[in-house]
Amino acid sequence: MTGGGVPALRVEGLKKTYGNGLLALDGVSLEVEAGRFFGLLGPNGAGKTTLINSVVSLARPDSGKVTVFGKDAFAEYKEARRMIGVSPQEINLDKFLTVEESLLYHAGYYGVEKKKAKERAEELLERFALIDKRKARTSTLSGGMKRRVMFARALVHDPKVLFLDEPTAGVDVELRYSLWRYIRELNRGGMTILLTTHYLEEAEELCEEIALINGGRIAAQGTKDDLKEEYGARNVEEVYLRVVGHDVA
């Protein structure tokens, strides 16, 4: 899956200034090889979510180029977006829909044919233990269940690259481990994963390659082992602290 081929995601010179003048991305360039498990780390407000949002046009970048498996994310947005699944940081489920409808309507928005959507939704409901809740309105679910519906929704159109934005924030340990298992399995099946997190042990556990983003710039990037070696660190946490620059007391 890796090396030589078209990258899953290529970002070149991406800049984004918000309306209030905040420079969120200051010329970010990044390449994620197809099939990688890629971690995007950085403190709050570093630009992680802005970067993801810019790829799917939820934020409008000032300049820069983004391609998803070679498709221009802006000029060929239909093709590009079809290949991306996003599980956002904040819960954002349609309160008028049931669990099952959330998956089916999402699949419809992505143009997935009805029969295929049904089969896929069935699999995912099963996978995330949501079968009993399929007819429940999403607004009646517990936080952990909502999170599960969000993962299932991100996957129902069979994306080639999955963006997980702080997927385990506020999630109990059990769900965290089962989620880790599942995304690892997806990755082994060839899916490219881009994970943003500020749980460093999560990045340590899952990611092959890591980029550290700070103040809207990529501060360091490499495989986990290369980074540890480069910064003379024992683990990702130490790399992080050295790069971001907060000394541990």
Place this chain on the structure above:
Amino acid sequence: MTLLESAFNRSFRTLLGREILRFVRVWTQTLIPPLLTSLLYVVVFGVALGGRIREVDGVPYLQYILPGVALMSLITGAYMNTSTSVFDAKRERYIDDILISPMSDAQIALAYTLGGTLRGLIVGVGVFVVGMPFAGASVVNPVMLLLIAVTVAFTFSALGAVVGVVAARIDHVTFMTNVVIQPLAFLGGVFYSADMLPPALRVATLFNPIFYMVDAARYATLRASDTNPYPTLAIVAALAALAFAGAWWAINRGPNLRY
């Protein structure tokens, strides 16, 4: 054909279907109250007070007001549907799931607008049909009436999309309903002919877009109106195009929608 197929593709149809599902699912809030309110107008103004007013422009009063009353509920239904649907989706951020999908901004704007158009039509036609036996009138030009109804519903639904995006709080949405749309509808000649007004108010009425819509609907129903209907139809169509351009802009560039 392929252009049409890609414009009305599965993504678009799914969002339109979602919009319809939404108002049908909450029908006790979206379909019944406007029907009831309008029937109260018909009863109070038409049946109870109508005996004293008798005729306007040679038409029995209840017949005279029915097209306007129906149009008024169509307007509020269409506007409320899209403004609240878009506002809710934005406030709770589930609109993001639509914005990041492979749909174009024009498709998103159109699906939202047509959802509201349909709700406006259901309510407006409902009021008209239920009021007909009381008014005892028939429609002179049903095709023209339907055309007007669709265009007007489309216009206010698209306007609702703009307000839904631009509004920072829900009171901005209701402000438009209570302080702009309702008064314009009431002053738009629903209950009287513009000829009955003093000259200054009559001139002011000519700047009220809803006046033209009501007048055209009345012309199509009764052949009784204050103005020539054809320029009016052109104005209504132009307003629809303008409102849709606004809805498209709102989805594409509107504040508070994308980051």
